[in-house]
Amino acid sequence: DTAVSQTPKYLVTQMGNDKSIKCEQNLGHDTMYWYKQDSKKFLKIMFSYNNKELIINETVPNRFSPKSPDKAHLNLHINSLELGDSAVYFCASSQSDQPQHFGDGTRLSIL
Amino acid sequence: GEDVEQSLFLSVREGDSSVINCTYTDSSSTYLYWYKQEPGAGLQLLTYIFSNMDMKQDQRLTVLLNKKDKHLSLRIADTQTGDSAIYFCAESIPLGKLSFGAGTTVTVRA
Numbered sequence: 001d002t003a004v005s006q007t008p009k010y011l012v013t014q015m016g017n018d019k020s021i022k023c024e025q026n027l028g029h030d031t032m033y034w035y036k037q038d039s040k041k042f043l044k045i046m047f048s049y050n051n052k053e054l055i056i057n058e059t060v061p062n063r064f065s066p067k068s069p070d071k072a073h074l075n076l077h078i079n080s081l082e083l084g085d086s087a088v089y090f091c092a093s094s095q096s097d098q099p100q101h102f103g104d105g106t107r108l109s110i111l
Numbered sequence: 112g113e114d115v116e117q118s119l120f121l122s123v124r125e126g127d128s129s130v131i132n133c134t135y136t137d138s139s140s141t142y143l144y145w146y147k148q149e150p151g152a153g154l155q156l157l158t159y160i161f162s163n164m165d166m167k168q169d170q171r172l173t174v175l176l177n178k179k180d181k182h183l184s185l186r187i188a189d190t191q192t193g194d195s196a197i198y199f200c201a202e203s204i205p206l207g208k209l210s211f212g213a214g215t216t217v218t219v220r221a
Contacts, residue, residue, distance in 0.1 A: 031207060033207075035209075040213070041148075041197060041214045042211070043154075043199065043209075043211040044211075048206065048207060048208065050207075055206055055207075056207070056208060090153065092154075094207065097141055097142075097203060097207045099144060099156055099159050100156070100207075101156060102146070102153050102154040102155075102156070104152065104153035105153045
């Protein structure tokens with residue numbers, strides 16, 4: 001039933017590890033996004049894919065690599081995790097420039 | 112977001128109206144949005160307005176848009192305890208990006 005679903009909801013890991021967050025949408029949208037929300041609740045876009053093609057890549061470290069196997073999925077892989085990566089990561093989707101629908105977020109904590 | 116500004120806190124008595132204000136900078140924004148985030152939860156699309164509209168009403172919610180002043184407001188009538196949350200204003204900027212404000216924390220007191 002869930003329109004935009006992300007897994008896992010919580011992720012606690014140690015500095016230096018590599019981890020992935022998965023996102024799937026069943027709305028038939030052609031565009032998907034990753035946003036980062038920091039501890040002050042500030043939201044900033046990281047990446048956007050349209051029909052599996054990268055269209056937005058903000059100034060995000062190379063350690064972050066998005067992958068879109070098909071237009072319903074957009075995963076985020078993070079290498080060599082750092083303390084500053086602790087945040088809530090939100091996936092979203094939209095049909096072109098129509099309103100974006102967000103997932104429930106993945107709360108990443110780096111120890 | 113430096114391009115979207117909103118006040119950080121609002122305290123309102125249950126049953127009163129809440130008004131949350133926002134200013135934005137990109138005059139080419141197609142849509143302007145209000146998202147709601149409850150504690151520990153995701154972002155819920157509350158309402159949105161197309162840039163060629165002045166007002167949109169949806170049950171207890173009224174959105175007003177002043178394009179000349181780049182000012183957006185959200186009015187919640189008969190505010191309830193379940194309305195306590197953080198409300199984010201956002202504008203659509205080129206390439207489909209959303210630029211968010213810092214969020215207004217609304218606290219409803221009995």
